[in-house]
Amino acid sequence: MSTNSRRATGPAVAVVGATGHTGRFVVAELQRRGIAPIAIGRDAAALDANFHDQGIVCRRASVDDAASLDRALDGAWAVINCAGPFLDTAGAVVSAALRARIHYLDVTAEQPSARAVLDNYDAAARDAGVVVMPAMGFYGGFADLLVTAALGDWDSAEAIEIMIGLDSWHPTRGTRITGERNTARRLVVTGGQLAPLPLPAAEKHWEFGDPLGRQAVVELPFSEIILIARHVKTAELHTYLSRIALSDIRDPATPAPQPADATGRSPQRFVVDAVVKRAGESRRIAARGRDIYAFSAPLVCEVAERLLEGKFSSVGAHAPGAILDARDVLAALAFDHPAFEMMGA
Incomplete structure (x- = not known):
């Protein structure tokens, strides 16, 4: 399979880091949706090994070579960056x-990467007439959509808590590398302002x-x-993770995820709860998958x-909940993916 630059037919979405664990899932999902992927990576052999005979346009590029990225994005309508650490690739x-x-x-x-992209x-992005949206994965954009949906007609909250429950966390090599690279003090919202996470970190139990x-x-x-924090006014905003998952990822002996079905998914299960509170009232929305x-x-x-379809309210650098219909996005995911379920929406 040639890795020379050539234009994909129809709407195409480029995937940087296409040969990585998440990147391969993204390429497959684009194909499932009838969107032509352009697989981009540093290693031509890895591109060939992963996408040989699939009819996927493959292009070699490096974040250290701007011209190679420009060639690689030719013909794309959007790009999804799956190549971490994002502190090193996003810019x-x-x-x-x-x-x-x-x-x-x-x-x-990574908080520093997401913050830098939104700020810088x-x-x-407004001048170019496009949307720049960092952190549109399980950690990041997913919770933002859940919180936005839970808020509903509220324009603010007094407190927001996000509870991420995992039955295990077998990290990929990329997650390991990112953890080593991302050493910045984590931020929460307290007193209405972004502030360093108080240490020792708070602990509790959650059903x-x-x-x-x-x-x-x-x-x-x-x-x-x-x-x-970019688009929701709240005095307190905190995220909690299952201790069992934290123990897994802190253990260097925990193996990488292993496929348990033909799609390559692991057996790991998750539940994410978002709870928003205001004036003595509480709203809760949850999802599992x-x-x-x-x-x-x-x-x-x-x-x-x-x-690609223009279903957003503003160009620029944004969180998803600021410019998308959060409930509609979540409902579409639940309808289209039987392994994902919404509760209390």
């Missing part, structure tokens, strides 16, 4: 997307319901804090498809 890929005047999305869980590229039950959780914020890495693919591809 180069966003810049290339803006030069090409196409939409940009990524799946980072909003004006340029997730089926299939996880009651679990110990530890405060551990991801990129959803940056996204939600399987394999946080695999689930990031339909999530980011659903949003990418809406961007």
Whole structure:
């Protein structure tokens, strides 16, 4: 299979980091939706090994070579960046997307990367007439959509809590590398302002319901804090993660995820609860599904498809809940993916 640059037929979405664990899920999901993927990676042999005889356009490019990125994005209507650590890749890929005047999305869980993209590229994205949306994966955009849906007609909240329940967390190599690279102090919202996570981190128990039950959780914020704080006014915003998942990822002996079905999904189960409170009233929305890495693919591809169709309210650098119909996005995912279920929506 040739890795020379050639234009895809019909609407095409480029995937940077296509040969990685999440990138492969994203390429497959784009194909399932009838959107032509352009698989982009640093290694021509890896591109060939993963996408040989699939009829997928493959292009070699590096974030250290702007010209190669420009060639790789030729013919794309949007780009999904799956190549972490995003602290090292997001700036180069966003810049290339803006030069090409196409939409940009990524799946980072890294707060510093998401914050930098939102802060640094909003004006340029508006000038280019495109959307720049970081952190549109399981950690980040998913919780932002859940919180936005739970808020409903409320324009603010007094407190927001996000509870992420996992029955295990077998990290990919990319997750391991990102964890080593991302050493910044994590941020929460307290007193209405972004502030460093207080240490030691708060702990409590949470009833997730089926299939996880009651679990110990530890405060551990991801990129959803940056996204939600961007467009939701709240005095307190906190994220908690299952202690069992935290123990898994902190153990260097925990193996990478292993496929349990023909799609490549692992057996990992998740439940995410979003609780918003105001004036003595509480609203709760929850979702459950399987394999946080695999689930990031339909999530980011659903949003990418809406961007291609013009189903958003404003160009610029945004959190998904700020410019998309959050309830409609979540409902579409639940309808189209039987492994994903909404509760209390």
